[in-house]
Amino acid sequence: MSFLMNIMHSTSSFIPHKPSSLLFPPLNTFGCYAKTHLPAFHSIGFPLTSPNPSDRLQFSIGAATPSDQETFSAFHFEDLVEKDWSFLDTDDPNTDGEHMQKIDQIICAGEIEETSRILVSIGSEAFVDRVVYSTPCEQLLVVHDSLFILACIKEKYDQVKCWQGEVINVPDKWTPFDVVFLYFLPALPFELDQILVALAKHCLQGARVVISHPQGRQVVEEQRRQHPDVVVSNLPEKSTLQSAAADHSFEVVEFLDEPGFYLAVLRLNR
Template identity: 55%
Template sequence: MGVVFGSIPIIFCQQTARHQYLHKEIYCFHSMNSLFLPSSLLLFPSCKSPSPYLRPKPQYICTFNRHHHDHDLPTLSHSLKPSLQLSLSTRKMSIGAASPPDEGTVSVINFEDFTEKDWSFLDSDELNFKEHIQRIDQIISAGEIDESSKVLVSISSEEFVDRVVESSPSLLLVVHDSLFVLAGIKEKYDTVKCWQGELIYVPDKWGPLDVVFLYFLPAMPFPLDQVFETLANRCSPGARVVISHPQGREALQKQRKQFPDVIVSDLPDQMTLQKVAANHCFQIDNFVDESGFYLVVLKFSKAKN
């Protein structure tokens, strides 16, 4: 992964039955020489994924301009022009929107074999749905959200976001690797901010954050120390960071065997977490590590100048 210089607003365009277009903006990130767009960009928010793994080979015609970022890098415009139709399983989808005439030159980007990771393990078990929702509510309650809170949710299920939205925070930012998941969220909640990529690259323009939910920390491919260093630069004094797993450590071990390309670490034990957190001015307020439930709440104390 290259050095990230900025965010790119990506617009999802879905043609409705009335032949109108719904525009859904999701922020992506780019490096000096490449634009990171997973294959899930091809999916519409209202469509369910026909398969955990999608390998289309599309060609997009994208409009670029060079006045949007400080580093004079090409950035994707606020629209995508349709260049082809894609068939995913038995569904056919297309992506496109009309571009303003003054957006500059048109360039062609070829996207080769991208793979959408399987995030199905984040979804609730239908057999234990009621218990799952109760645990989600317990996790959200630990964040102590109020109407003035700026909230970040990292790598969660859509169900979790649904429940956070009900808490009515002043700002909700969802960070996820999957553009398909983000598109589904954006379809339901147009006011929710969505960032495709890694937590450590989220810009500070949405901060300072009052509540951070690290819903599935083991899917983050970064050292715990780096995660807390990022949070220390993004959180407001007194902010709460909630680390969770609604099924606990035992279920995580099974999930890691099934999804080794997505789940790359374990849940931290109390001693490890306490040591790393203290280095960045976080203190553990609550620690629950049961066989079927994991919940940690940390408070941020702003460092003295």
């Protein structure tokens, strides 16, 4: 995935001004990418490495010549197979006041300051929107499996850094972090110990790690039954979280496990 990663974590805008249609297919009425094929000659397909062969992306590079006077190069997606992440944005925070309050509570738990360097792992677009508009920060990095979600975020917020990859492998150039939002921990294919080991290395003393779900454990279990390819685990119980945190220099400073809301806050105390 290194070629696409290099594109995703570029500090320049992910979507070029001209010609934007060459990099991504046009959006349909609902803001989703319509399946399309761009004219290209000498097109080459690259099956990108993925832990799950069925989730491999087919990316192509082509050169098109529409006329004798104009020649240009183009990147385009020929066949992009992605997991379905739409269930993360089931509740529209613009219309659901209760959902908005929960999102705000999650963000407040991070105690963001203007100098904060923030990591959001597997966040919904709506959650990232709210983080961007909640308070200024020094850096916001969004890590996600989905190229489409990252592309939409980067198109709206050029200042937000986007990286397609695993949270345990975040490049050092963006670290250390003051605040980490593990917005959808059950989608991470790692043991809790592995995640905390990586975060302990990438966070500053006193950093806050916020694990959350605005609809709670029961909804996560339903999501796991409906989307087993995406939701691979459940939210950790308090005793499990406390034990893992203590093993890696973290302290659980807040824990809520209610029927319709889950929030756990860890603080790094080396």
